[in-house]
Amino acid sequence: MTQAWILDGVRTPRGKGKPSGALHDVHPQELVAQLLSALSERTGIAAADVDDVIIGNGDQRDDHGDDIGRLSVLAAGWPVTVPGVTLNRFCGSGQQAVMFGAAGIAAGWQKLVVAGGVESMSRYQPRRTSGRLDGGNAAILQKHALVPQGISADLIASVEGFSRADVDQFALQSQQKAAAAIADGRFAGSMIPVRDGAGRVLLDADEHPRPQTTMESLAALEPSFARSGSKVREPEGISFDQMCIDSYPEIDAVSHVHHAGNSSGVVDGAGALLLSAPDYAKAHGLTARASVRSAAVAAADPVIMLTAPGPASERCLEQAGMSVQDIDLWEINEAFAAVPLKVMRDLKIDPDRVNVNGGAIALGHPIGGTGPMLFQTVLDELERRDLATALVTMCTGGGMATATIIERL
Numbered sequence: 001m002t003q004a005w006i007l008d009g010v011r012t013p014r015g016k017g018k019p020s021g022a023l024h025d026v027h028p029q030e031l032v033a034q035l036l037s038a039l040s041e042r043t044g045i046a047a048a049d050v051d052d053v054i055i056g057n058g059d060q061r062d063d064h065g066d067d068i069g070r071l072s073v074l075a076a077g078w079p080v081t082v083p084g085v086t087l088n089r090f091c092g093s094g095q096q097a098v099m100f101g102a103a104g105i106a107a108g109w110q111k112l113v114v115a116g117g118v119e120s121m122s123r124y125q126p127r128r129t130s131g132r133l134d135g136g137n138a139a140i141l142q143k144h145a146l147v148p149q150g151i152s153a154d155l156i157a158s159v160e161g162f163s164r165a166d167v168d169q170f171a172l173q174s175q176q177k178a179a180a181a182i183a184d185g186r187f188a189g190s191m192i193p194v195r196d197g198a199g200r201v202l203l204d205a206d207e208h209p210r211p212q213t214t215m216e217s218l219a220a221l222e223p224s225f226a227r228s229g230s231k232v233r234e235p236e237g238i239s240f241d242q243m244c245i246d247s248y249p250e251i252d253a254v255s256h257v258h259h260a261g262n263s264s265g266v267v268d269g270a271g272a273l274l275l276s277a278p279d280y281a282k283a284h285g286l287t288a289r290a291s292v293r294s295a296a297v298a299a300a301d302p303v304i305m306l307t308a309p310g311p312a313s314e315r316c317l318e319q320a321g322m323s324v325q326d327i328d329l330w331e332i333n334e335a336f337a338a339v340p341l342k343v344m345r346d347l348k349i350d351p352d353r354v355n356v357n358g359g360a361i362a363l364g365h366p367i368g369g370t371g372p373m374l375f376q377t378v379l380d381e382l383e384r385r386d387l388a389t390a391l392v393t394m395c396t397g398g399g400m401a402t403a404t405i406i407e408r409l
Helices: 030-045 068-075 092-104 136-143 149-160 164-183 215-219 226-228 240-247 276-281 309-320 338-349 367-385
Strands: 005-011 053-054 084-087 112-120 201-203 267-276 290-298 329-332 390-396 400-408
Touching: 005 030, 005 276, 030 068, 030 112, 053 068, 053 092, 053 226, 084 092, 084 290, 084 309, 092 267, 092 367, 092 390, 092 400, 112 367, 136 367, 149 226, 149 240, 149 309, 149 338, 164 215, 164 400, 215 226, 226 240, 226 290, 267 276, 267 309, 267 367, 276 329, 290 309, 309 338, 309 390, 309 400, 329 367, 367 400
Parallel strands: 053 084, 053 112, 329 390
Antiparallel strands: 005 267, 112 267, 290 400, 390 400
16 A cells, blocks of 8 residues: 655635625635635646545535535536545545545555535525434434434533533633634635635635634623423424433433534635645655545444544554654544543543644634645644644544544655
8 A cells, every 4th residue: 555645735714604704605616616726726736637536515415416526626627537526424524535535545546636625504505404413314213312413512511521611711712722823824825715706805814713702702602502402302202401311311411511602613615635646746746745644433422423533533543553642733623612622531632732723613614624624724733833743533423533644744
């Protein structure tokens, strides 16, 4: 097997995930298309050499449907001979795209791959949904007491004993670290401006951060999931909260501590990495920035849902023959504050190595687009600090997680 090298990565800014957001009027195919154009311009690769464009997306309906990977290739004006594919592992979709791309190169099946993801959350069509990820299959609810993700995050906090102050403090630190990173220009190397059809810049900076956040402003926010947690649901005839208590009898109640200020932001955005085999890079005079050292996925209880990043990270470390102490920087996606708090506690990770430039609480979480953005953020920071290794991990719907270790070259 050969190594999979990371040649470069680009991302859009994150736009607010609402109709007033700067990226709302840009079709998600066009977001990816602009990334493809930027990668070819920055690296000088011949687009026709790309063996596949792998795009992760968590929705895959309406604007995101009909294989957005292939359609983005056509939107970019790349040769029609370049294929594209779309995959869904919920929030980990974009990271999974990178892992699949690296695997194809490592196996010797491909030499040059673009892997990334996209989500334009402001363009989601209104749907009737219970909020739980069951695919409309009532029979599965007889086997697993599935609840919405936000309630799962509150369940983690309840089981782990994380208080409202704990999760709010983590959220405040995310905002503060992101504000410092933005002021220092740390995202500039990977971010490209999004333009309209006439070439005018629509957005050139992340739109979601709230640097004015304080503990007092966070404390004033109402819990987001208390009402839905207490409402009686059919066909069970009990509430989501009671389903959680039945599954985790060690708690007496679900402590609803998460809200809009300590949960990931709803945004639009896309990111992509250019991966290659070493032989291709050397033959074309391309300088690689990092290699993908190992990758893993894991799954855990789908009720509490968001606890698999720890097991996925441990599996990834084991594959690489590494320990927690061997990782210089960690990116643990901030889907909800309780998620990284639990991973740091379980794996005994130094908090000073985790999400050092803030995370999705401050910057936003464009579902399929987040994974490649995390790789770019941490790779840029490894280079800035002259460090070597990083581990990226994300919780996903259905009780799963993705994890990947990269190493600078």
